[in-house]
Amino acid sequence: MIVAEGLTKYFKDLVAVNGISFTIEEGEMFGFLGPNGAGKTTTMRMIQCVSPVTSGSLKIFDMDSISHPREIKSLMGVVPQENNLDMDFTVYENLMVYSRYFDIPREEAEKKVEELLDFVQLTDKRDTMTESLSGGMKRRLILARALVNQPRLLILDEPTVGLDPQARHMIWDRLRLLKKNGVTVVLTSHYLDEVEKLCDRLVVMDYGRILVEGSPSSVIEEYVGSGIVEAENYPELLECLNRREASYEVIGDLVHIYTNDPQQIAEYLTMKCPISKMSARPATLEDVFLRLTGRRLRE
Amino acid sequence: MRACDYFALPGVSSKSLKVWQRNKDVFMKDIKLNFLPPFIEPLLYLVALGFGLGRFVETIDGVPYAKFIAPALISISVMYASFFECSYSSYVRMYYQKTFDAIIATPLTIEDVIAGELLWGATRSVINTTVMIPVIALFGLIDIRYSLLIIPFAFLGGLLFAAIGMCFTAITPNIMSINYPVLLFITPMFLFSGTFFPLNALPEIIQYFAIAFLPLTHIVNVIRSLGYGILELSLLFDLIWIIVVCAILLLLSINMMKKKLIV
Numbered sequence: 001m002i003v004a005e006g007l008t009k010y011f012k013d014l015v016a017v018n019g020i021s022f023t024i025e026e027g028e029m030f031g032f033l034g035p036n037g038a039g040k041t042t043t044m045r046m047i048q049c050v051s052p053v054t055s056g057s058l059k060i061f062d063m064d065s066i067s068h069p070r071e072i073k074s075l076m077g078v079v080p081q082e083n084n085l086d087m088d089f090t091v092y093e094n095l096m097v098y099s100r101y102f103d104i105p106r107e108e109a110e111k112k113v114e115e116l117l118d119f120v121q122l123t124d125k126r127d128t129m130t131e132s133l134s135g136g137m138k139r140r141l142i143l144a145r146a147l148v149n150q151p152r153l154l155i156l157d158e159p160t161v162g163l164d165p166q167a168r169h170m171i172w173d174r175l176r177l178l179k180k181n182g183v184t185v186v187l188t189s190h191y192l193d194e195v196e197k198l199c200d201r202l203v204v205m206d207y208g209r210i211l212v213e214g215s216p217s218s219v220i221e222e223y224v225g226s227g228i229v230e231a232e233n234y235p236e237l238l239e240c241l242n243r244r245e246a247s248y249e250v251i252g253d254l255v256h257i258y259t260n261d262p263q264q265i266a267e268y269l270t271m272k273c274p275i276s277k278m279s280a281r282p283a284t285l286e287d288v289f290l291r292l293t294g295r296r297l298r299e
Numbered sequence: 300m301r302a303c304d305y306f307a308l309p310g311v312s313s314k315s316l317k318v319w320q321r322n323k324d325v326f327m328k329d330i331k332l333n334f335l336p337p338f339i340e341p342l343l344y345l346v347a348l349g350f351g352l353g354r355f356v357e358t359i360d361g362v363p364y365a366k367f368i369a370p371a372l373i374s375i376s377v378m379y380a381s382f383f384e385c386s387y388s389s390y391v392r393m394y395y396q397k398t399f400d401a402i403i404a405t406p407l408t409i410e411d412v413i414a415g416e417l418l419w420g421a422t423r424s425v426i427n428t429t430v431m432i433p434v435i436a437l438f439g440l441i442d443i444r445y446s447l448l449i450i451p452f453a454f455l456g457g458l459l460f461a462a463i464g465m466c467f468t469a470i471t472p473n474i475m476s477i478n479y480p481v482l483l484f485i486t487p488m489f490l491f492s493g494t495f496f497p498l499n500a501l502p503e504i505i506q507y508f509a510i511a512f513l514p515l516t517h518i519v520n521v522i523r524s525l526g527y528g529i530l531e532l533s534l535l536f537d538l539i540w541i542i543v544v545c546a547i548l549l550l551l552s553i554n555m556m557k558k559k560l561i562v
Contacts, residue, residue: 011562050403051562070312070406078404084397088325097324101317101405149405 318415424457
């Protein structure tokens, strides 16, 4: 569905995407993770054919993104990071005007728009100007708008940013439904639980490169192990851990111990080490993310 | 981007009409309000300048003052309508409303979007002209036979000022800075293009400057001739000037916007 080879993007002298290669299969839900400035949005914009590729190749539906942007875009739906609904129009008009850009005949568009309003539960709001919609409603309308051309590929750049749990769950639910209907979904998100729940495969990017690729569970397994034991940070504890050659990370006054067998580590610690408090929990994608990209704040 | 790239032929398709249609739909939502200015403005100017000030002015080239300025009022409206549409309004759609971003995620390209904006700007000039002509004709100030030709001409003139507006939209760092071209280019044209007094009242050097660099001069010449119902060969020069400059600026405006928006 999407094949990128050595995909590179420069903004003047700044390299935003640095020779990444990936393949996204038809019907897959694929996630791009990474801190701010990692190159996710730039990659999304190249896939959307709105930002020219500096070098490397990018093929979507077996077509080159540079030479066939119109054809590619006609088969694709886009949920951008920033809400860009047409505030001169109502909810209904937004979808109708957008359908026109895809040359969808009027009657067909009317039918599809009714269907989509129902799909994102905005039928009651059809005559509301978009400015008066809540954040969640705007996001739902943008999702509906991305579907007017019945896309085979849906690109979502942080689809649930700033939404309450209800709205997030609703969007997830709709995305799963779309996937079930054979739509290929590509998304970026900072909500790692979202990606862990939804995506079949993911990549973690940083500084314009891909650091890891795989399914959420395999990535967790490979980079942190299945469990994490958190304990308070004492020098004696670290010594104790070093003796056992355990994999751990010090985070302020906490120590994260990465393991596939939390129980065994916990037993070892209580028996052999001076420890006051500890807890075990399953590892998450967030642990992988922080381990790979570090804890320093990004601009 | 090399210098010659700014004059390359952009890949505009007929899909740009969808953008034109979008803007038309928005315009039609407030049609009453939008029709008011071209209807009221010429009346105010005609009463104040034509009939008020005009009483103290002798005829100009044998023409009463109101009749002299009536075609200029139409020309100014052609300029204002498309310039403001493709400067402030396009900037708002581009920067604040993100309308262009939303549209280029569809099969339309940025070239289509800008072309649609320019066509719509020119259409605004045509709409204004179409509203003004009957009002002015009612006062018997324009020749009704030829004045209908002003309407298609307003599209050409409108395209010219749309392209000028779009060039400024492409280089302006923020919306407030569009005030500079308005103050330094549009307002001088409003006054010094043979609008409210004949160009030959000015020093010769300024006359030549106006003919060479102030597009409104040529628009006023053409519309005034059509308004008087007298067609002269010298109009051909004005027409050629307008067509050549318009073509250059259309290419330039689309390529400049493309450079600004496609990164």
